[in-house]
Every structure is written in C-alpha cells, then in structure tokens.
Amino acid sequence: MNTARIVVLTIALGAGGVAAYLARSTDDHAQAPAQPVAQLPTVEVLVAKNEIGLGQSVKPDDLQWQTWPAGTASGNFIKRSDRAEATKEIAGMIARAPFIAGEPIREPKLVKANGSGFMAAILPTGMRAISTEISAETGAGGFILPNDRVDVILTRREKAADKGGPDIVNSEIILPNVRVLAIDQAPKEKEGQNALVGRTVTLELKPEQAETLARARQSGTLSLALRSITDVNMADNSSEEDAAPKKGASINVVRYGVQSSMTTQK
Structure with missing residues (x-):
C-alpha cells in the first residue's frame, strides 16, 4: 500500500470518528429529561x-x-x-x-x-312591579329594552289664565333612574332584535313611587327617557327631589330655532 492511500484512509477514519462523536453528543442532549412543570392547585x-x-x-x-x-x-x-x-x-x-x-x-x-x-x-325585596301604557313616541322609539334604566316624564296641558291665550304645556321628571323589568310580556330582549316596540312597560318601583305613577297616569301623558347604561350605579331612586325640577325652576325651550324660558309648575 503506497503512502498516498495510507494518508487518505487516515483522514477518512478521523472524519468518521468526529462525525460519530458529534452525533452521539446530539442524541444525549435530545434525550435529556424535561424539567417538571409546577402544577397549580x-x-x-x-x-x-x-x-x-x-x-x-x-x-x-x-x-x-x-x-x-x-x-x-x-x-x-x-x-x-x-x-x-x-x-x-x-x-x-x-x-x-x-x-x-x-x-x-x-x-x-x-x-x-x-x-x-x-x-x-326576580323582584328585589320591598320593590313593586307596575305597568303603564307606552307607544313608539313615548317609549324612545322602541329602543328601551328590559333591564334598561329610564326617567319617567309627566307632560300636562293646562288652560291659560287669560281666555283665548295658548294652553300651557308643562313637563317634569317624576321618577328618575328606574329599571325596566319587561316590555309587554317580554322579560328579556328577543333574540336577534335590538328594538322592542310594545304597548305596556313594567317598571321596578318602590311603593311610594308606584303611588306617584298611578296618580300621574290620570294627570297627563307619560313618556320614558332612556338613560345611559352607566347610570345603573348612580344613586338610587330615593333622590327623586334632587333629580326632578323644583317648582318654579326655569327650563329652556327651543321652538322653531327660537329659545325661550319656561317656569315649571307642580
């Protein structure tokens, strides 16, 4: 065997040994056991x-x-x-x-x-459920849904003191921030609808508020004003006097672009 062949064979054997060592080292790392994961109770x-x-x-x-x-x-x-x-x-x-x-x-x-x-x-202790008639015009166009919060507004038309004068129309919030329990007989929003037009609304009221609503139905027209969803955490309905306009308070009325002042009466 000549010298060249011996050199080539030596180099080949050396390269094979290095490759075998590297492969063995890689297998050892791959088979290393995984660290245990802490189990939460x-x-x-x-x-x-x-x-x-x-x-x-x-x-x-x-x-x-x-x-x-x-x-x-x-x-x-x-x-x-x-x-x-x-x-x-x-x-x-x-x-x-x-x-x-x-x-x-x-x-x-x-x-x-x-x-x-x-x-x-589902009525909380001490609360009452009472219904009143509404329409699309007095019920925020049907966008009031069960579990919403509303203000109940009473509008009355009174004869002018002077004969021939225009009638006086007064509006006031009589029940602020009350919860709607149902529209007609629906205690929840109908599936797939974001508006529910009904003819009656059932409200969650305290006993004295129920009396106020019963009297108001005989005095004029009732309307519901939809409140923000964030108002659910505001002060409860016991603070009616703070939320409703006081007698003699002045409110601004805009008619045909002309602003005028009106004094509320109770």
Whole structure:
C-alpha cells in the first residue's frame, strides 16, 4: 500500500470518528429529561353549561362542573368539594340575572320560585312591579329594552289664565333612574332584535313611587327617557327631589330655532 492511500484512509477514519462523536453528543442532549412543570392547585366549580336568560328556570342540563384555579375561585363560587349535590339543589331556581356559558354559578343571581311567577321571584325585596301604557313616541322609539334604566316624564296641558291665550304645556321628571323589568310580556330582549316596540312597560318601583305613577297616569301623558347604561350605579331612586325640577325652576325651550324660558309648575 503506497503512502498516498495510507494518508487518505487516515483522514477518512478521523472524519468518521468526529462525525460519530458529534452525533452521539446530539442524541444525549435530545434525550435529556424535561424539567417538571409546577402544577397549580385546582378546584371544581359549578358553571353554566349553556346560556341562562333572565327569568329562566335552571335545569340540570344547564349546569356542569369545571376545573378552576383554586387561587382565583371566589368565595361565592359553588365548589364540588363543599356541595357535591349542588346541581340538584340549584335545579328549578330562577335566574334573577342572565348567565353566559362558562360563567360560574353564584346564588345571589338566583332565587327560589316557590310556586310564584318569575316576575314575583326576580323582584328585589320591598320593590313593586307596575305597568303603564307606552307607544313608539313615548317609549324612545322602541329602543328601551328590559333591564334598561329610564326617567319617567309627566307632560300636562293646562288652560291659560287669560281666555283665548295658548294652553300651557308643562313637563317634569317624576321618577328618575328606574329599571325596566319587561316590555309587554317580554322579560328579556328577543333574540336577534335590538328594538322592542310594545304597548305596556313594567317598571321596578318602590311603593311610594308606584303611588306617584298611578296618580300621574290620570294627570297627563307619560313618556320614558332612556338613560345611559352607566347610570345603573348612580344613586338610587330615593333622590327623586334632587333629580326632578323644583317648582318654579326655569327650563329652556327651543321652538322653531327660537329659545325661550319656561317656569315649571307642580
């Protein structure tokens, strides 16, 4: 064997050894065990399997247990470790507020019907449900929906003191920031609609407010003014005197582009 062949064979053997070493090193790194992942403690909480609408009776098929991080599970959540039979206990209760699919079930948003209709079941303690007639003109064109907040406005037409003079029209807010419970017999927005034109509206009122509304229906025309959704957290309806115009207060009226001042009367 001549010298050239020996040199080539030596180089080939050396290259093969290097390649084998590199391949072996790569396999060792690839087979290194993965670092263990820390497992967070979890609990099983009761959630809505399907959407549950306002006034809907909860069925067992509407509920399911779902794994939830223990650190974020509120005290209001129903845990399987505490109440394994909660599905049976919750079934038959009525939703006082809607649930979306996957939302944890909280009992403050539910109420037992005890044979009563859903409207009596969802009314807060001490409140009353009272209805009054509306139209598209007096009901914000149909854009008032259940659970919205409204102001109730009374408009009265009075004869002028001077014979032959124009009638005096007075308007005032008699019930500010009240909640709409239903339009006609619909306790929730109809699916696919963003407007609901009805002939009656049911409002959630305190007993003294219900008396005010009953008197006002005999005194003039009632209209509803839709309020912003953010007004739900404002002061409750007990502050009527602060929200309604005082006797003798002046308001600006614009007619045909001409501004004039009007004094309210009660």
